[in-house]
Amino acid sequence: xxxxxxxxxxxxxxxxxxxxxxxxxxxxxxxxxxxxxxxxxxxxxxxxxxxxxxxxxxxxxxxxxxxxxxxxxxxxxxxxxxxxxxxxxxxxxxxxxxxxxxxxxxxxxxxxxxxxxxxxxxxxxxxxxxxxxxxxxxxxxxxxxxxxxxxxxxxxxxxxxxxxxxxxxxxxxxxxxxxxxxxxxxxxxxxxxxxxxxxxxxxxxxxxxxxxxxxxxxxxxxxxxxxxxxxxxxxxxxxxxxxxxxxxxxxxxxxxxxxxxxxxxxxxxxxxxxxxxxxxxxxxxxxxxxxxxxxxxxxxxxxxxxxxxxxxxxxxxxxxxxxxxxxxxxxxxxxxxxxxxxxxxxxxxxxxx
Amino acid sequence: xxxxxxxxxxxxxxxxxxxxxxxxxxxxxxxxxxxxxxxxxxxxxxxxxxxxxxxxxxxxxxxxxxxxxxxxxxxxxxxxxxxxxxxxxxxxxxxxxxxxxxxxxxxxxxxxxxxxxxxxxxxxxxxxxxxxxxxxxxxxxxxxxxx
Numbered sequence: 001x002x003x004x005x006x007x008x009x010x011x012x013x014x015x016x017x018x019x020x021x022x023x024x025x026x027x028x029x030x031x032x033x034x035x036x037x038x039x040x041x042x043x044x045x046x047x048x049x050x051x052x053x054x055x056x057x058x059x060x061x062x063x064x065x066x067x068x069x070x071x072x073x074x075x076x077x078x079x080x081x082x083x084x085x086x087x088x089x090x091x092x093x094x095x096x097x098x099x100x101x102x103x104x105x106x107x108x109x110x111x112x113x114x115x116x117x118x119x120x121x122x123x124x125x126x127x128x129x130x131x132x133x134x135x136x137x138x139x140x141x142x143x144x145x146x147x148x149x150x151x152x153x154x155x156x157x158x159x160x161x162x163x164x165x166x167x168x169x170x171x172x173x174x175x176x177x178x179x180x181x182x183x184x185x186x187x188x189x190x191x192x193x194x195x196x197x198x199x200x201x202x203x204x205x206x207x208x209x210x211x212x213x214x215x216x217x218x219x220x221x222x223x224x225x226x227x228x229x230x231x232x233x234x235x236x237x238x239x240x241x242x243x244x245x246x247x248x249x250x251x252x253x254x255x256x257x258x259x260x261x262x263x264x265x266x267x268x269x270x271x272x273x274x275x276x277x278x279x280x281x282x283x284x285x286x287x288x289x290x291x292x293x294x295x296x297x298x299x300x301x302x303x304x305x306x307x308x309x310x311x312x313x314x315x316x317x318x319x320x321x322x323x324x325x326x327x328x329x330x331x332x333x334x335x336x337x338x339x340x341x342x343x344x345x346x347x348x349x350x351x352x353x
Numbered sequence: 354x355x356x357x358x359x360x361x362x363x364x365x366x367x368x369x370x371x372x373x374x375x376x377x378x379x380x381x382x383x384x385x386x387x388x389x390x391x392x393x394x395x396x397x398x399x400x401x402x403x404x405x406x407x408x409x410x411x412x413x414x415x416x417x418x419x420x421x422x423x424x425x426x427x428x429x430x431x432x433x434x435x436x437x438x439x440x441x442x443x444x445x446x447x448x449x450x451x452x453x454x455x456x457x458x459x460x461x462x463x464x465x466x467x468x469x470x471x472x473x474x475x476x477x478x479x480x481x482x483x484x485x486x487x488x489x490x491x492x493x494x495x496x497x498x499x500x
Contacts, residue, residue, distance in 0.1 A: 025458055027448075058416060059457035064453050089454065094409050099454075113452060120449045247438050284441070326423040326444035352448055 011060040029129075029352040039135075042102035045134040050074070053084070053116045064089045070341045072158060075135060083180070084116060084142070099147040102156045104179060105208055106164035106193045108241040108254045111141050118351035122250045122288050122321050124333040128313060129256060129273040129294065135307055136175045138273060138294075139256060140212065140237075142170040144180055144190070148149040157200025162208075171235070173219035175306035185232070187215035206247040212237035216260075216302055230301040232263040234256070249281035250288065260300055279321070289318040314338040319346075327353050356396040381430045383497040384469070388476035389414060393498035400435055405447065405456035410477060418459040419449065419471040419480030427464045427481040439492060469494055 005184040033048040051072040058065045068085035087101035104112045110130050114120045130137040145168030152161045169179040172187030195208025218232040239256035255274040261267065272295050279288030295302075304310050319333030331348045383399060385391060391410055395401070401407035409415055421428040423440045424436055432443040450456045460478065463467040465486035472478045473493050487496055 025461075027439070027452070029452070055452060057451065057454065057458045062413065064454070064457065085454075091408075114449070115452050117449065117452050119447070120452070179452070247442055323445065326441045326448070328434060352445075352452070 020031055025056070027055040028353045029055060029117045029119060029255075031348050033124070033346040033349075036345040038341065040341045051116075059340065062091050064091070068116070070337070075133070095151040095153070097149050098126050099269045101144070102142070102144050102178070103166075105139075105141050105143040105149055106147065106166060106189055107139055107212070107257065107346065109208075109243040110122065110205060110254065111139070111254050113243075115245075117350075117352055118348065119327070119350040121350075122286055123277060123290055123317065124319060124331045124348045125291070127254070127277075128273065128274045128292050129254070132308075138175065138271065138303055138308060139239075139257065140168075140171050140191075140214065141180045143170075143189070143191070144178065147171055150196075159199040159205075160197050160204060162193075162195050162197055164191070164193040169185070171212040171216045173217055175308070177302070183321055184217035185215055189214035204244050205251070206241070206243045206245075208241055210239040210256075212239070218263075219305060230262075230305045231265075233260070233302055234261045234263065244320070248281045250277070250281070250286065252277050258300075260302055262301075269296070271296050271298040271300055271303065284323045286321040286323070287319070288321065289316075291316050312339050315342075327351055363426055380414050380434070380484055381481040382484060383479065384472055384477050384482050384487070384490065384494050385479045385497050386440070386472055387493045387495050389479075393499060393500055395500045396435065399497075399499055403431060403435065403443075405450045408456060414477035415457060417475055417478045418447070419459050419468050419478060420444070420459045421463040422467075426483070427468070431481060434482050 003080075019318065028030055030052045033050075034045070035043040036043065052069065054069045054071075056067045056301060066085050066087050069081060070084040071079055071081045078321045083102060085102055085104065087099050087103050089097055089099040091097040104115055106112055110127060117122070119143070122176060125131070126137065128137055130138050130141055143166065145166060147160060147164065147166045151163045154160055164249070166172045166189075168189040169183040170187065170193060171177075172179045173184055190213045192211045193208055195206055198205030212235070214235040216233040216235055217228065220231070236259045237256055239254065240253040241252070243252040245252070253274075253276040258271040260269045273293070275290060275292040279286045279291035292313060292315040295312055296312065315335055315337045317333055317335030319331055321329055321331045323329050328349065328351050331346075331350065333346045333348075335346075336343045380385050383394070390412055398478055399409065403418060407416065425442055428440045428444065432438050432440040438444055445458060447456070458472040460474070462480065464470050465482045468480040468482050469486070469491055472480050473491070479497070482490075490496070
């Protein structure tokens with residue numbers, strides 16, 4: 001089906017829901033950018049209007065629904081549509097919730113804090129471990145399966161402990177493949193996230209960690225270039241995150257460590273990715289800075305086959321966000337990679353209507 | 354004419370106090386559907402309801418907010434008097450929680466009549482109306498006392 005036709009049909013289905021039910025509302029999120037990028041010898045500049053997010057939600061008693069269609073041109077001059085979230089949730093008590101469908105994995109802080117709404121983010125871009133420049137990041141942040149989360153209040157203003165448990169189709173043959181229809185193997189991924197969520201004097205504080213286990217299907221196609229292929233791989237990911245986000249302060253740090261081992265082999269490849277970012281709001285202006293570091297201890301055939309350059313990243317960026325209204329923010333950011341000649345300046349108008 | 358700076362300053366201060374007092378009196382009331390048994394809330398509980406931290410009423414009914422746009426008087430009063438932030442900041446936070454799927458999509462109303470109509474539409478719905486509208490509430494809508 002042509003992308004625009006499928007978008008029209010999908011949006012039409014959501015809008016029909018809106019007509020039939022006065023309390024279903026469509027929201028629109030997106031961003032428009034101007035990017036100046038410098039690589040080894042060349043400097044380029046371009047305008048980008050590459051993403052529109054159409055979001056609908058509905059709650060009926062203990063059940064709720066979220067449908068989110070994203071139309072984007074990620075790394076190319078051609079739009080494609082994607083159902084980014086399609087989830088039904090059941091919340092039998094205030095401390096227990098189940099979800100099923102296509103969801104954003106409960107990974108780290110960024111994994112489900114902002115979804116696709118760059119308007120809500122302080123920096124212009126996702127941390128590279130979640131989404132790179134025209135590439136999906138190395139974290140498995142999109143997933144299909146079931147999710148359960150439980151909260152255990154610690155009493156008074158002492159906050160709560162939360163546990164997220166997910167059983168998912170897991171990764172596809174490449175980073176950009178989300179197994180919405182057919183899991184390429186019968187193994188299911190398991191994701192656990194345990195975190196402390198502060199309250200009272202610690203309101204805004206979140207500290208937690210993830211354990212993610214998966215079995216990545218092989219990608220070997222006869223006639224395909226060897227650099228695009230990889231064997232079946234066992235994946236272990238351990239991750240930690242800490243965030244302190246209030247009306248004024250924005251501080252987030254995350255780290256994820258991956259170990260990939262090919263089936264029938266003791267050879268492993270390890271990767272670590274981390275970032276820290278800090279911002280402080282002066283009224284509507286929030287200056288911020290971020291540092292990202294990714295290190296590949298060994299060549300990782302899965303990441304390389306998915307187009308991730310096998311080179312370390314040490315990206316330092318700084319910028320300012322201006323909250324123009326409750327629906328529009330304007331941001332400007334400059335960044336330099338300390339290990340490569342890469343430099344960029346990005347200007348962004350992000351909206352959430 | 355002989356200038357009297359102190360007297361002039363006192364007059365200006367009195368005017369400012371009068372304006373300030375007038376603003377404080379122009380308040381809003383928290384109103385709910387009469388099917389909801391909650392009779393009173395303290396200020397922190399109101400904050401919990403409108404921030405999305407509290408997601409259900411005592412009887413288990415899901416809380417549905419009625420909120421206005423950034424420049425609606427009720428939204429400005431809520432943001433300023435209850436949360437101590439700008440309406441822009443509060444609305445942005447509510448939108449983010451809705452987008453995350455943490456809270457139900459709020460109902461929209463920018464005036465008292467719209468808010469009352471929305472509050473009547475469901476047992477868990479809660480909103481804000483002006484003091485003047487609070488004096489003549491329709492059947493099915495009652496005020497939650499804020500302590």
